Each structure stands twice: as structure tokens, then as C-alpha cells.
Amino acid sequence: MADAQTLGALLAWARERLAKAGICEAALDARLLVEHVTQTTRLDAVSRPERPITDAERALAEQVVEQRIAGKPVHRIIGHREFYGLNLKLSRETLEPRPDTETLVDLVLEEARRLGGEDRPWRILDLGTGTGAIALALLSVLPAAHAVGADISADALATARANADMNGYGARFETRLSDWFERVDGRFDFIVSNPPYIREDDWRDLAIEVRGHDPRRALVAGEDGLDAYRRLADECADHLAVGGTVAVEIGHDQREIVTGLFTEQGFRFKKLGRDLAGHDRVLIFSLETARERG
Template sequence: MTRSAADWLRAATARLAPLIGLSEAQRDARLILRAATDWSAARLVAEGATPLDAGPELRADAMLARRAGHEPLAQILGHWPFYGRAFAVDRNVLTPRADTETLIELALSDPFKTMIDLGTGSGAIAVTLLAERPTARGVATDLSPAALSIAARNATAHGVASRLDLAAADWWAGIGGRFDLIVSNPPYVTAADYAALAPEVQQYEPMAALTPGGDGLSAYRAILDGVAAHANPGARLLLEIGALQGQALRDMLTQAGFQDVSIQTDINGKDRVAMGRVGTAQADRCR
């Protein structure tokens, strides 16, 4: 007998809860059933007693099986929300995290005309910044052609493709020009911490976008080496960091000659963004 929407949700939640916890299980079950039925959140509540049609139920069951196998929900759905917009994702890019919205808020706190996003992945940061600042232009780089393809899709979907240049690059290699704003969410997980990440992350998200190995700081060193040569006077640098990397990044930025260095916390009170402004003497050395 065909199950009702409410019955399916209860069974799906019970299946997922031991794996990911009750709250996340309830959320994922609802999102899976909405995707399978194309129902709104309100309709899902209003028609909880309605028997599911065979096609949507089969689609929901297939997606549930994938989620129970630890595949991230974002990859099952093919998209994920970030700063009020839906971004296409797949196994070639990291799923945008709410923590990264801290970097967006900080980047938008000062005006900019030009920006670069190093290691853009899905393009969530670069696309969001240009969508929020419709007169700005930007560059977004990544080593992965597959990631750049996803970023291009997202740039087109959100109407910024004409203002965003995508470049295959190893950090600054081959990049010209100077920018008002330099941002990056680089790989920063240490080798030891990577080994302890959840199966959803280790098995389904690109390792190169998560960890550079070792102490997790090598990407920052590469980025800092090129900032002054690509910065307009007074340019800002914003780097997403791990929760335990605040002091290390404060020291690195200070030693590199940045001014107004600070470490900003995310919505959970954890260190999340290292900020600095390119100093006059620092920039002069590269002119």
C-alpha cells in the first residue's frame, strides 16, 4: 500500500537518525521528499496524510538510500543554499557552508570595484559578492577544470557571468592585474584532522579542496606571497580559516606587513576569517 507523506517522513527520519542525529534526519527527510514530489514546504505540511504517487515515492526512496549511504544531501539534490541563493554542486566542489557567510558579510562591509577569489570551487563566494555588488568585476581561480565548470554554471544562473573571469590557476600563477578585494577559502584542514572527518566529507568532497596536508597552512603561505603584487592601495585580504588557526594567521599577516589585522568569529563564536589591509610599505615593495 502506498504510504502517506507523513508516514514516509517518519520512516525516513527513523532510518537516518542513528547515522546523522534526529534534527538533521528530520531536515534531510523533508528536503528529500520535497525534491521527489516538487512540493513546497507548506504543501508538505498541509498534505501530510495524502498518499504518495508511485513515481515520487520511488524517487524519494532512491534518494533516501543514497543519503543513508553517507552521500551528502547537497550532492543528491544537486544544489545547496548560500547567502540566500541556490548554488549547483557536485563531487568536484565543496558544498558551501553557512560559516563562510561570515566572510561574505565582512567583504561587503567596505566598497570594492575589483575582486579576486582564489580557489573558487563552486564559485559561491565570487558569485555572491558580484551579485551583491552589481557594479563590481571579479576574477575567480581554481586548479580544477571541473570546479571551474560548476562555477561558470553558478555565475550564469545568478547573472554575473559577464562580470566574472574564470581562470585555471595555481593560486597566483599566471594572474595579472590588481584588486581592491582579495578573498579565499583555501584548503586548511591539517593532515591529522582530515583523517577524523565524517564519511560524507572524506568520501564525497574533493580532498584537495579540504587539506593541503601537514599543518594546514601551506595554502595561506602561497596566497600571502602574491598579495602585495596584485593589490590596489589599501586593498583588503579576507581568508577563511580553521577554528584553531587564528593566532597562526594573525602572526602570518602581521609578519607579512599587513595593517589592521584581525580575526573574526563566525555564527558559532569560532575563529573563521583572518583579515588584513595591504600596508603602504608592503605595496611599495612590489611597484
């Protein structure tokens, strides 16, 4: 039981309780949970460690620390997470955006600079937008760009819309309820996607933090994990502008097979991006001439 009377003492208690339970990021998680419960900032912990704690705050702190120990990810508990410097709300059907996906954003920005500069009115399609993470990160750097975020989940799209408004990009962001391209019109300079890419059989081996809290539909893509890439490779050309770029996140062992799916459809492989751990994570393709709709 926490008997902490001050902010500093509550933080120390949470840190110790999480560390003793074997939570590897105990100090970070304790800080995020205590800040959430007390509505304080990192600065408060340093400048006002003597701030008194109410009974309600103490009770809530105990509750969220126990949830974390039971395997609930810290950002699911606090309901939001930072991605590319943006604060993004999470909901039941959204994947928690991962730092590895920032690699995709960096590579797309590199291409945008190379192809004409940050100020161009780029048209971006983010397929499987979830929280809107990729689209909104791109809009945060490309001031004249417009993005469409498509997803099969209405819950995810409501969250993406809220995130766009909350971060000040609402006027340049549109949502579309769509099974991949089914309800998407027009052509885009960039088609970006972090689609589901886990094999059916690998789902049950995932950590409880993932399996118990991220939506299955956001992660699993058929027996071989390639269902979504097949759809994207088959249909991307019909929605890409001349000289357009496709950027997809991949599983660490999918580089060759996914490259094959796109090159078979006439795409040219341009670049490979590696994540923070050095794993293959992003593929960039281009199409020199737009394909006419048949």
C-alpha cells in the same frame, strides 16, 4: 519499505526512517530529500499533503533515504545547496559551501561599505572559488562589482560559471584556471579566499560525510595545514590595489600563525571574524601601499 501513498505520508516515513537510523537532522533531511524526489516545495507539504505519490517517486525516495543513512550528505544527494540566499549547484570537485563561510562574506561587505560603499565598481578576486560561493555572494550585494573566481580544478570552474549564470551574475563573473596566482593578472580591491587548511594527519579523522564526499584537494593543505596561506601571504601584495583588503577563512586554531604569515609580508591585521559557534574563522588584512612587481 515505504508504502506511502501521499506526500504527507512519504515525508512522515522518511523522517521516521532517518531518525531511527540516528541521523541528527532527520526532519530537515527528510524534507529536502522528499522535495527533491517529488519536485515539490515546502508549501506543497503544508497545503497539499494528500498529493498522490507515484511508484517511481516512492522507489527513488527509498533510494535517497538509504544513501543518506549510508553517510552521503543531503546536499550531495540533491546536488545543490543554499549559500547567502543563492542556490548553488555542486559537482564532484567542489566543496559544499558551509554556513561558516558566510561570516567571511559579511566581513568583506562591512569593509566595502566602510571603504566607499556598496555601489563602487569593486574588483574582487576569489582564490579557490569552488562553486563560486564567496564571489557570487559578494556580487549579489555589490551591484557594480566584478569578480574573478580562480581555481585549480576545471570541474569546479565549470560549476562556478553555471552558478554565476543561473543566479544572474554571469556578466560580472570571470573564471580563471590557475594554481593560486599563477595565471591571475591585474590588481584587486579585495582578495578573498577560503583555502584548504586541514593538516594531512587530520584528514582521516574527519566525519565520513566530509572525507567520503568533499574533495581532498579542497580541504588538505600539507603537513601543517598552512601551505595555501604561505602562498597567499607571499603573493597577495603583488595583486592588491592601493588600500586593498585581503580576507581569508581560517581553521579555529590558526589565528596567530596565519596572522604572523601575513604581517611578516607587510600586511596590517584589521579584523577577526567569529563563526556561528564563536570560533575564530576569518582574518582581514590591509596593505596601505601597493607593492611594485619585482
